[in-house]
Amino acid sequence: MNEILLKNAIALDGSIIDVLIMESSVAQVGVGLETSGEIIDCGGLRLLPGFVDLHTHLREPGKENTETVLSGSQAAARGGFTAVSAMANTYPVADSAGVVEQVWRLGKSAGLCDVYPIGAVSAGLEGEKLAEIGAMAESAARVRVFSDDGKCVSDPLLMRRALEYVKSFGGVIAQHAQEPRLTIGAQMNEGSVASELGLAGWPAVAEESIVARDILIANAVQSRLHICHLSTRGSVEIVRWAKAQGMAVTAEVTPHHLLLTDESARTYDPIYKVNPPLRSMEDVLALRAALADGTIDIVATDHAPHSDEDKECEWASAAFGMVGLESALGIVVTTMIESGLMDWQRLAEVMSYAPAKIGGYEGQGEMLAVGAQANFVLVDPQSEWLVDREALLSRSRNTPFPGMKLTGEVIHTIYRGKVVLRNRKVLSYE
Amino acid sequence: MSLILDGTEISRALKRIAHEIVEHHHGLNSVVLMGIPTRGKYLAERLAAMLASIEAPVEHGTLDITMHRDDIRLRPPRALVPTLLPVGGIEGKSVILVDDVLFSGRTIRAALDALGELGRPASVQLAVLVDRGHRELPIRADYVGKNIPTSLKESVKVSLIEIDGIDSVEIAPVSP
Amino acid sequence: MKNLLSINDLSHDEAISILDTAAELQKLTAGTVKKLPTLRGRTVANLFFEDSTRTRLSFEAAAKRLSADVINFSAKGSSVSKGESLKDTAQTLEAMGVDLFVLRHPASGAATSLAESGWVHAHIINAGDGTHEHPTQALLDSFTIRKHHGIGRNDFSGVKVAIVGDIAHSRVARSNVLLLKKLGADVTVIAPPTLIPHGIESWGVQHSYDFDEDLASFDVVMMLRVQLERMNDAYFPNGREYARGYGLDESRLHRLKKSAIVMHPGPMNRGLEISSASADSAQSVILEQVANGVIVRMAVLYRSLGGPDIASAGGL
Missing domain, CATH: 3.40.50.1370 (Aspartate/ornithine carbamoyltransferase)
Structure with missing residues (x-):
């Protein structure tokens, strides 16, 4: 029988504990535990629930040159994620049971984390008619989260129908909030930096108007709305208001929006080109505060791999997006924990418990208890490390953080009782 | 850094050049002095003043040669200095180019080109305060204040009161 | 450099x-x-x-x-x-x-x-x-201004420049604002609100929606080319209305200072941002700009x- 003993880890409450894992679940939690199996010395390491990413682009099928389910799973394991959610904007689009089952099976065979496909809201992401939402929900992949991410479901009627439709199985619509008419040709955050650089502005109101609209629609039909990658102070205020009214809305923020601002664009290096765009420092501070106070529920990476060809060009021609799985924890610790804005308990909440709950991911984001699935990440909270672009496990290199010093490093990742990352090295198959 | 000429010696050298010019151009008819910026401009002015007191006033001007250099890859660009032609122009005149140091000869080559575009003088001569040798072109000076044998590892620094606040010629090792 | x-x-x-x-x-x-x-x-x-x-x-x-x-x-x-x-x-x-x-x-x-x-x-x-x-355009514009408002001036303070038109989408305006400010000129950008860039406050220039307001005070009036495509994006209703509000027509030309110069980076839309009378007037230095x-x-x-x-x- 597979037995692993995690020795002397720091629990969320700060106490030092041992955790005995048998097969895929927790067998014992206490002090002074013993085993005849493997012992992992976790002295000085924080024991956290395996992270759950509700927003990941794995690019398979269709763009395997930039990422595959396997390479993305390796990057996830490196980042401490035991579950990721594969966005629907693949080729073909994940708008049918066939595609989501394929992705789901690829995740199983990679075996490094749970891969939950996200289904498209509209057929072909075209925003015109509903995708086969029911079929995807009933498929082997049991899809519960639907999103046209990359594009906004801008038609309010289609949005309303989708929100209503997913109620039958407790699904959720994850909206990419971007009013398309207000962002024609938009390149970066609308503001003085964009004006100076002569890059077409992406107004905050293009996001906020959709956030406000969809909160009202979701409330009107009593369904669940999740807002992807919140990026503005105004969006935060709207979500805060909705939550105060008791409306069922959840929201995510990406690590890059917690750290970077539109000032980065001054280099015209498209590595900083992302959708939604990097905003002002005022927005960054509002997002941090909102993540700390619960207005924003989760951190999601929006890991978006792109080939060098799509980034080695002038800004306007470059693709939107950044990879993020492998640097997520470091950014969150650096921006939120080191700054004293939040504690490790809250980090576990925003990176594991809450996203698992929103996605309905079974066996993920569970409290530490006997019988729970053994999904853990062990983090050295003091370790300072440099992001090495060349060492990324993702197939793509488009990190905006190369050479950046981050605090908080993932040392081991345990996925359903299996050590998939040991001493920073991902389990490899031969 | 060693001093080669002091102020008095520079004046003496220029005076000697002035006398040689007078000897060569009787009456100074049609002589025009063209100073090459930066320091040649002031040397030409001084020579003109000396000639006026010895013999007769002469016309003088400045000739900027920046855009005619063939070593643009080797030197930092600089703002152009105005080229000032005397009222009578240079057509048919006996032009004497005036510069501080004669070295490779390339400046003078550029000056001849620049001059050629302004007119056709009857003759062109060259007056320099210092000839330090190491010519790279078949060019020689007609009037030399002082011949100073140098090595390529040395640099010659001419200072003039008008710009540097002091008159001197010094030799120093080329700064690495 | x-x-x-x-x-x-x-x-x-x-x-x-x-x-x-x-x-x-x-x-x-x-x-x-x-x-x-x-x-x-x-x-x-x-x-x-x-x-x-x-x-x-x-x-x-x-x-x-x-x-x-x-x-x-x-x-x-x-x-x-x-x-x-x-x-x-x-x-x-x-x-x-x-x-x-x-x-x-x-x-x-x-x-x-x-x-x-x-x-x-x-x-x-x-x-x-x-x-x-478009930095060389700004340099040639300042060169032209310098010739007309004091040869050899290293400091443009006291020179009042109006830049009129599609400031938001103009590279000529951006470079000119940066250079004229560097040289010390007093710059006002004038356009309908839709064509004034976001965050203009940080540019260190004055901005106005009214061309007529200070018309007689400018030493330089720099007209920008208007892209007619902007109409389709609803930046302004049509050419007539634009010309009425922001075109340098004859009446505005006559209200300029006699010493003021009229500039345009070309190519011009005659009758839209600038009338033929203004473009060909004695105050126009448009061809000089080209030279x-x-x-x-x-x-x-x-x-x-x-x-x-x-x-x-x-x-x-």
């Missing part, structure tokens, strides 16, 4: 020095001398990803008057759809021995990308990048291609 990507690359003194150099070049080339040997043996490539015959011809004339060899590459956005071709095209031309690129590109920041990416080693002059900058463009670009090419000082001191 290896590259000229933005007016921000220049200090006040460097900008003045370019204008001084241009002034000397103008005297030098005013007579019989049309051609100087300065850049003999050097190759300048005009890399134009956007149509602009005027700018290309101006750079070509400038390079040729300095005896440089000139090669031209033109491609419109349609034939070169993907940005990668900027890299490929530049590298290809560099392999043919180009010393300096004059780059015109529809994407803002293209010149910066080319300079910063390490794709090529040649020098780069930005000849207009998207809606970002000055060649001179100023000569100065810029010379400044860019001058190498580091490795020659030993002591005269040559």
Whole structure:
């Protein structure tokens, strides 16, 4: 029988504990535990629930040159994620049971984390008619989260129908909030930096108007709305208001929006080109505060791999997006924990418990208890490390953080009782 | 850094050049002095003043040669200095180019080109305060204040009161 | 000055020095001398990803008057759809021995990308990048202003300049604002609110929606070309209404100071942002701008291609 003993880890409450894992679940939690199996010395390491990413682009099928389910799973394991959610904007689009089952099976065979496909809201992401939402929900992949991410479901009627439709199985619509008419040709955050650089502005109101609209629609039909990658102070205020009214809305923020601002664009290096765009420092501070106070529920990476060809060009021609799985924890610790804005308990909440709950991911984001699935990440909270672009496990290199010093490093990742990352090295198959 | 000429010696050298010019151009008819910026401009002015007191006033001007250099890859660009032609122009005149140091000869080559575009003088001569040798072109000076044998590892620094606040010629090792 | 990507690359003194150099070049080339040997043996490539015959011809004339060899590459956005071709095209031309690129590109920041990416080693002059900058246009405009409002002035304080039109999408406006501010001029940008850039407050200029308000106070009125496509994007209702509010028509021309000059970077939409009477009036310096463009670009090419000082001191 597979037995692993995690020795002397720091629990969320700060106490030092041992955790005995048998097969895929927790067998014992206490002090002074013993085993005849493997012992992992976790002295000085924080024991956290395996992270759950509700927003990941794995690019398979269709763009395997930039990422595959396997390479993305390796990057996830490196980042401490035991579950990721594969966005629907693949080729073909994940708008049918066939595609989501394929992705789901690829995740199983990679075996490094749970891969939950996200289904498209509209057929072909075209925003015109509903995708086969029911079929995807009933498929082997049991899809519960639907999103046209990359594009906004801008038609309010289609949005309303989708929100209503997913109620039958407790699904959720994850909206990419971007009013398309207000962002024609938009390149970066609308503001003085964009004006100076002569890059077409992406107004905050293009996001906020959709956030406000969809909160009202979701409330009107009593369904669940999740807002992807919140990026503005105004969006935060709207979500805060909705939550105060008791409306069922959840929201995510990406690590890059917690750290970077539109000032980065001054280099015209498209590595900083992302959708939604990097905003002002005022927005960054509002997002941090909102993540700390619960207005924003989760951190999601929006890991978006792109080939060098799509980034080695002038800004306007470059693709939107950044990879993020492998640097997520470091950014969150650096921006939120080191700054004293939040504690490790809250980090576990925003990176594991809450996203698992929103996605309905079974066996993920569970409290530490006997019988729970053994999904853990062990983090050295003091370790300072440099992001090495060349060492990324993702197939793509488009990190905006190369050479950046981050605090908080993932040392081991345990996925359903299996050590998939040991001493920073991902389990490899031969 | 060693001093080669002091102020008095520079004046003496220029005076000697002035006398040689007078000897060569009787009456100074049609002589025009063209100073090459930066320091040649002031040397030409001084020579003109000396000639006026010895013999007769002469016309003088400045000739900027920046855009005619063939070593643009080797030197930092600089703002152009105005080229000032005397009222009578240079057509048919006996032009004497005036510069501080004669070295490779390339400046003078550029000056001849620049001059050629302004007119056709009857003759062109060259007056320099210092000839330090190491010519790279078949060019020689007609009037030399002082011949100073140098090595390529040395640099010659001419200072003039008008710009540097002091008159001197010094030799120093080329700064690495 | 290896590259000229933005007016921000220049200090006040460097900008003045370019204008001084241009002034000397103008005297030098005013007579019989049309051609100087300065850049003999050097190759300048005009890399134009956007149509602009005027700018290309101006750079070509400038390079040729300095005896440089000139090669031209033109491609419109349609034939070169993907940005990668900027890299490929530049590298290809560099392999043919180009010393300096004059780059015109529809994407803002293209010149910066080319300079910063390490794709090529040649020098780069930005000849207009998207809606970002057009630094040589600003230099030639300041050169023209300087000639009309005090030759040799190193300080433009007291000179009141109005820039009128599509400020939001104008690279000419951006570069001019940066340079005129650097030189100390008093700048007002004038446009309907839809064409005033976001965050104009941080530009350090005044802005106004009313062209008539201070009309009689300006020493320079710089009219910008209006892109008619803007109408379709609802920036303004139509050409008539635009001309009424922001066009330099005859009545406005008459209300200008007699000493004021009228400028336009060209090509003009006569009857829209500027009436024929204004464009052809005695106060118009539009053709002079064109002539000055060649001179100023000569100065810029010379400044860019001058190498580091490795020659030993002591005269040559």
